[in-house]
Amino acid sequence: MTDLTKLSAAALAHKLASGEVSSVEATQAHLDRIAAVDADVHAFLHVSSHALDVAADIDRRRASGEELGPLAGVPLAIKDVLVTTDMPSTSGSKILEGYMSPYDATVVSRSRAAGLVPLGKTNMDEFAMGSSTEHSAYGPTRNPWDLSRIPGGSGGGSAAAVAAFEAPLALGSDTGGSIRQPAHVTGTVGIKPTYGGVSRYGAIALASSLDQVGPVTRTVLDAGLLHDVIGGHDPHDSTSLAHDWPSFAAAAREGATGEVLKGLRVGVIRELPDSGFQAGVSESFRSALAAMEAQGAEIVEISAPHFEYGVAAYYLILPAEASSNLAKFDSVRFGLRVDVPGGTVEDVMAKTRDVGFGDEVKRRIILGTYALSAGYYDAYYGSAQKVRTLIQRDFAEAFAQVDVIATPSAPTTAFKLGEKIDDPLQMYLNDVTTIPANLAGVPGISIPSGLAAEDGLPVGIQFLAPAHEDARLYRVGAALESLLVDSWGGPLLDRAPSLGANGGAR
Amino acid sequence: MSEITPDLVRHLGVLARIQLSDGEVERLTGQLDAIVDNIAKVSEVATPDVPATSHPITLENVFRSDVPGDLLTPEQVLQNAPDSADGRFRVTAILGEEQ
Numbered sequence: 082m083t084d085l086t087k088l089s090a091a092a093l094a095h096k097l098a099s100g101e102v103s104s105v106e107a108t109q110a111h112l113d114r115i116a117a118v119d120a121d122v123h124a125f126l127h128v129s130s131h132a133l134d135v136a137a138d139i140d141r142r143r144a145s146g147e148e149l150g151p152l153a154g155v156p157l158a159i160k161d162v163l164v165t166t167d168m169p170s171t172s173g174s175k176i177l178e179g180y181m182s183p184y185d186a187t188v189v190s191r192s193r194a195a196g197l198v199p200l201g202k203t204n205m206d207e208f209a210m211g212s213s214t215e216h217s218a219y220g221p222t223r224n225p226w227d228l229s230r231i232p233g234g235s236g237g238g239s240a241a242a243v244a245a246f247e248a249p250l251a252l253g254s255d256t257g258g259s260i261r262q263p264a265h266v267t268g269t270v271g272i273k274p275t276y277g278g279v280s281r282y283g284a285i286a287l288a289s290s291l292d293q294v295g296p297v298t299r300t301v302l303d304a305g306l307l308h309d310v311i312g313g314h315d316p317h318d319s320t321s322l323a324h325d326w327p328s329f330a331a332a333a334r335e336g337a338t339g340e341v342l343k344g345l346r347v348g349v350i351r352e353l354p355d356s357g358f359q360a361g362v363s364e365s366f367r368s369a370l371a372a373m374e375a376q377g378a379e380i381v382e383i384s385a386p387h388f389e390y391g392v393a394a395y396y397l398i399l400p401a402e403a404s405s406n407l408a409k410f411d412s413v414r415f416g417l418r419v420d421v422p423g424g425t426v427e428d429v430m431a432k433t434r435d436v437g438f439g440d441e442v443k444r445r446i447i448l449g450t451y452a453l454s455a456g457y458y459d460a461y462y463g464s465a466q467k468v469r470t471l472i473q474r475d476f477a478e479a480f481a482q483v484d485v486i487a488t489p490s491a492p493t494t495a496f497k498l499g500e501k502i503d504d505p506l507q508m509y510l511n512d513v514t515t516i517p518a519n520l521a522g523v524p525g526i527s528i529p530s531g532l533a534a535e536d537g538l539p540v541g542i543q544f545l546a547p548a549h550e551d552a553r554l555y556r557v558g559a560a561l562e563s564l565l566v567d568s569w570g571g572p573l574l575d576r577a578p579s580l581g582a583n584g585g586a587r
Numbered sequence: 588m589s590e591i592t593p594d595l596v597r598h599l600g601v602l603a604r605i606q607l608s609d610g611e612v613e614r615l616t617g618q619l620d621a622i623v624d625n626i627a628k629v630s631e632v633a634t635p636d637v638p639a640t641s642h643p644i645t646l647e648n649v650f651r652s653d654v655p656g657d658l659l660t661p662e663q664v665l666q667n668a669p670d671s672a673d674g675r676f677r678v679t680a681i682l683g684e685e686q
Contacts (some may be wrong), residue, residue: 183663276643290642317657319649320642393626404603411604413676418669426678431606443605447596447615448622450603461626464633469640471632506621522643548644 085110090155090249090303097143097154104136104143104154108198111156115200115247117581123222124232124242126161127168128201136198151330152306153196158248160239161202162209163294164283165189168199172285173207173217173235176410176417176437186283187318188252188294188311195310200248203238207439208407209259209287211235212511215502216441223498224267226538226577230495233263239297240267245580250307251297256287257395258491258515260295261527265490265541268529268573270298270558272308273515275548276522277322279308280315288402289320291395291519299574301528301559302337305329308551324549332552336559343377345557348483350385353514359493361533365540366489369530372564383479383486387471391516394468396509397452397461398520404449407442410434444505473521480547485557488514490527490541518545526554528562529573539573591620 085093085107096102112132119125129135139154164170164182171177185193192199206216214222214237222237224230225245232241239251240263253260255273264271272295279294286292296307308329315321335341347370358366370380412418412433413426419433438446452461479486491511501508518525523545530542542561546553566572596616600607607615661674670677 180667183659183666184657277646316651320644320646322644387632390629390632393629396622396626397629408604412669413678414664415667416669421679425680425683427604428606428683429679430604431600434604435606435608435611438605443607443611444615444618446603446605447599447607448619450599451591451595451619451623454599454602460630463639464629465626466639466641467633467637468629469643470637473640473643505618506625509622520643 086114086246088249089300090152090298090306091300093249094152094155094306104139104198105133107154108132108136108156108200111200111248118245119247121223121228121580122225122241122245122247123220124203124238124245124247125158125201126171126173126204126219126238129168129199131167132156132198132200139196139198150195150310152250152310155197155250156200156248157192157197158200158203158239158242158251159189160236160251160253161205162254162285163189163252164285165199165202168202170202170285172209173205173219174437174439174442175218176433177415178417180415182283184283187280187315189283191311192252197250197310203236203242203251205238206235207442208285208403209235209254209256210403210441210445212258212262212508213498213501214238215498216439218439221498224495225580226268227495229497230538231266231498233266233495235259236263236297240264240269240271243297243299244269244574244577249299250303252294252311253297254284254292254294255519256291257399257519258512260297261515261525261541261543262491262511264297264527266495266539268539268577270301270304270526270528272296272304272526272551272554273518273524274308274312274551275322275524277320278324278326278524278551279312280318280321282315282317286406288399289406290402291399293519299572301526301555301562302330302333305331305333305555327552329552329555332555333559336556337563339376339560339563341556341560342373345373345378345485346483347373347378347380348383348479348486349380350388350486350488351382352385352389353488357492358489359533359535361535362489362491362493362540364534365531366487366542369542369561369565370487372568373561376564381483383482385475385479385517387468387475388517390468391472391520392509392513394465394472394520395512395516396448397465398469400445400449401452401462402449404446404453407446410437441505469520472517476517476521476523476547484546485553486545488543488545490514490543494533494536494538494540514543523548524551524554526558528558530565531573532576591616591623
């Protein structure tokens with residue numbers, strides 16, 4: 082019998098629809114896989130105790146002839162930043178340990194309505210602050226390609242879950258690269274939609290003007306199928322766009338024919354190669370571009386002179402917004418309370434926040450409080466907002482000349498756990514290629530481009546498109562994916578070491 | 588060099604309602620100094636003629652009809668409270684003795 086965990090979501094959905102496989106069988110296969118490998122990988126903070134009941138219900142509805150959505154019965158992993166009524170939601174923080182939300186995030190309720198089967202909640206850097214999941218209060222996730230290395234962050238749990246075949250699909254959130262950078266280091270696919278393309282209702286806010294929820298998968302088509310489920314306007318999120326989105330699954334299927342590459346203008350940023358990319362990352366990037374060029378794409382050098390200020394602007398805007406968003410963890414309405422005998426409510430708040438928040442969270446709250454304080458506001462936060470305008474202008478000028486922009490998804494392959502944990506500034510520089518999209522609100526995709534020659538670890542290529550043009554990323558991503566998978570003779574993840582009892586991944 | 592001092596970090600901790608230990612203040616002072624030195628470069632290009640962007644996609648104000656939406660019950664609102672009584676959140680003293 083086929084290993085159900087190795088199937089793409091699209092292939093599994095096909096078997097479910099035809100009745101060849103039941104959702105209970107598919108769900109059980111993934112729960113077994115989690116039981117076998119998650120002690121090593123630690124992608125999950127919580128595994129659902131009733132996933133099989135949900136799956137059985139889908140099977141019953143299908144048997145009774147009910148019309149179900151294309152992904153009905155397919156298991157789904159959910160990043161712990163997204164609130165769920167039936168599982169705890171902690172955002173990777175001790176301050177929310179055991180928190181049970183009274184409502185579901187919109188992306189979760191839409192997933193449930195589409196018949197997806199929630200498997201559990203995935204690990205992440207605390208409140209999504211980090212690039213390695215090492216800032217999770219519940220211990221790091223490990224990269225399935227090499228358990229001594231980081232799975233990226235903040236959504237390392239979701240990326241590792243799909244890379245380790247613990248789930249075919251996962252939900253992530255991307256504030257400065259938290260979907261795309263984990264995809265890069267784990268050989269998976271991740272999309273940050275256009276800002277407002279997917280509802281943020283029920284996503285525990287990090288930086289409200291940057292956060293965006295999106296799909297984490299092994300193939301571009303699977304991402305499109307999931308994006309079709311979760312996307313679109315939500316009256317509960319006033320920043321969600323009332324836009325008529327096309328089907329992203331259809332865009333991925335169309336892209337896979339490769340026609341889109343003929344005459345496609347692909348922008349490469351002149352200033353980026355100076356930013357210290359690992360040799361194997363640059364080589365993989367160049368060879369992916371060459372493959373596209375051979376199919377008729379035109380590589381055009383563009384200039385984006387203000388991208389080099391992106392990281393600096395981001396580390397002012399994000400902490401400023403985060404310091405405000407995290408003020409709600411006040412020991413009064415939910416979350417941890419640390420009593421201070423004889424203390425006032427403010428003493429209790431201050432003690433609770435010292436005990437409940439991890440180092441990185443405190444660092445960013447203090448930094449944001451500084452950036453917003455009187456006398457510094459114009460110099461820091463005000464200037465960062467101007468850089469945002471300049472980066473938007475760089476994008477506008479670039480997209481007047483090209484259809485998409487391509488970059489390596491991150492400067493290096495997965496680094497060792499612990500390597501950068503004591504150097505916040507080095508950690509922040511991981512996001513140099515992904516941050517501009519969040520600052521400008523444009524969509525971005527990361528797909529595997531190959532393995533780095535020097536260490537055999539996955540590398541991703543990122544494509545960026547103008548706002549609202551997410552479908553273009555699915556077409557281009559699927560076209561390159563199809564070319565590369567053909568040239569490799571199978572998906573990149575086929576070359577990942579096997580995990581678990583029979584594997585010996587180390 | 589920026590002007591991050593231990594006293595400033597301690598003050599920021601008070602503003603942010605985080606009771607930082609002396610060790611944390613010392614560590615944060617050094618780290619924030621390095622971070623602020625790096626991010627201060629935004630002022631190099633943020634000239635007076637550049638308008639600020641607060642939000643990536645331009646939006647109009649959003650209105651809805653003035654009718655009840657999806658509401659939580661009082662029980663749901665209080666279900667995660669560390670302490671509650673009589674349908675309210677319960678906390679310790681609001682004012683200290685000196686106030």
